[in-house]
Amino acid sequence: MERTPTDTPEHPVFYAGRFSEEISGAGLPGDHTVLSDWDVLPAQLASALEPASILVVLDIFSFPFESLTGDLVDVPLILLLPTGYDADFLVTVFGKAAFSRLGFFDRVAAADDDLWDEVRRRYDFAQGQLVEVEDGRPEYAAVEISAALEAESVLYAPSREGDYEANRYWSERGDALAGNAPHRAICSVNHGPKFNKAIHRVQEKVLNPQIAAARGIQAEEVPFDVLEIGAGVGRWAASFDPAKTRFTGVDISEGMVEAARKNFPQCRFDLLGEDSVLPYGDESFDLSFSVTVMHHNPTPTKRALISEMWRVTRPGGRLMFLEDFVSGGWFTTSTVYPMSVNEFVGLLFEATAGQVVLEHVESIRYQHDDFTRGGLLSVSKLGVAGTW
Amino acid sequence: MPENEFYTPTDMDRLRMENELLAFEVRFLKARSGGQPEITGSPISLSRMTHLEEAETDLKLLLRRIQNSPLGPVARTNKSFQTLNERYLKQPDTALTMAPAQRTVYLEGAERDLVLLLRRLGSGPLGLYFRRRKSFRTLQERYL
DSSP: OOOOOOSSOOEEEEEEETTHHHHHTTOOOSSOEEEETTTTSHHHHHHHTTTEEEEEESOTTTOOGGGOOGGGGGSOEEEEOOTTOOHHHHHHHHTTTTGGGOOTTOEEEESOHHHHHHHHHHHTOOGGGEEEOSOOSHHHHHHHHHHHHHHHHSOOOOOOOSOOOHHHHHHHHHHHHHHHOTTSOSTTGGGOHHHHHHHHHHHHHHHHHHHHHHHTTOOTTSOEEEEEETOTTTGGGGGSOTTTEEEEEEESOHHHHHHHHHHOTTSEEEEOOTTOOOSSOTTOEEEEEEESOGGGSOHHHHHHHHHHHHHHEEEEEEEEEEEEOSOOOOOTTOOOOOOOHHHHHHHHHHHTTTOEEEEEEEEEOOTTOSSOOEEEEEEEEOSOOSOO | OOSSSOOOOOHHHHHHHHHHHHHHHHHHHHHHHHTOHHHHSOHHHHHHHHHHHHHHHHHHHHHHHHHHSTTHHHHHTSHHHHHHIIIIISOTTGGGGSOHHHHHHHHHHHHHHHHHHHHHHHHSTTHHHHHTSHHHHHHHHHHO
16 A cells, blocks of 8 residues: 655654653654653643654553544654563552553564563564664663664665566565564555554454454354455564464565564464465365455456465455555556455355355445545355365 | 555545445444444445445436436336436435345335436437447446
């Protein structure tokens, strides 16, 4: 998915709280804002965070997390874990207010590996959500975090000279991004972390109820087998409870697959070959889905992927497609070439020989667009199970 | 859409695609809330509904054009034309209030009427006149 970047210049905002003097004197590189505990009073917080591309909370004890409402929920967070406290204490004090609100596009900065591992284990955070710092004291950590943000702000995009060739383009781009920004390597990554988090939030709101519907009345103790096509660094794996789900993702980029394995070691991630043949047996999954993948590919690839998704899904299982069905049409270098929904449904019908039933349709309007662009189609697979 | 290459959509494509998406969603929601056979049908039934609705729109446009053309006064004396006029132009909103099953029957009737009308116009004494018009040829290609 591609979008027009917002016009407002954005930069990282560091909430220094009680340490504002130390942070202001620390010589942070690049464009940034430092806020003290007086700057985040409820009446001021919205304007203070208006230019924030990302909010780094260096003083977790004094930050009013409950005031992050409205548009502010889309500002990605980096929370610095304070030194000298154990995981039990931090989870008890900040579990509900802070950690439980962190999503895939938020991160945690920590100097103590054991502390990070413990917090990560409790909240199923991805390894890519860690910002490693050598020194956990706010004034030193701020410099390291700032340098890390500077480094990842230069993102790689393959040259679009010549014809766009989807497999090569996404394989190259995926490999480069996975090394540089493993926590947010998605197709619209160039538009900044706030943009990505906002898009993810909208998609999550549409997708999660359908994931729950796909599970339906299946007993809790029966593992729910899920396959994601174009899983990238595995961001959607975070939407599934690992205790009840066996999540598998495939991607065409080796770098992405490696990053996804590090992010979610409890899940399985495999490389997808250029022939688009899924390396799984027939009827292996209860749910197969893709999020903004099909619209980057030409029709034959779409057809092959849909057909393969149908093959590996169990009868009665679901296939879901959250894609763009409307083109922006103004990007000369766009890599988004969606089919209209009628064309896509026609292709879906053709690729599955009509052996599907439409279960859900929902259009999606992203907040940055002035028109409805995306849509979710959920279909269930007809047929009788070949294996019991 | 080309099979093996991408294309650059125009603003018109964008409008068409957005319209299709919203119409598709509305039809799905209508079908689901109405509890009619459509809900349990395959996605092709929704595609078919789209086609039928387009046929109804094309029929209405064609009737209006004939009525407003120099042939209008002649056409209005024709009983079949009067029937079509009565059915599709004088009661424009009745179809919207129909139950889904009824509406499907109505739309299928509109498609049949359009096919018959196109055949008659194309093979009648004024067939040559109609066939020279691009919009008529487009309709013929689409429905005949």
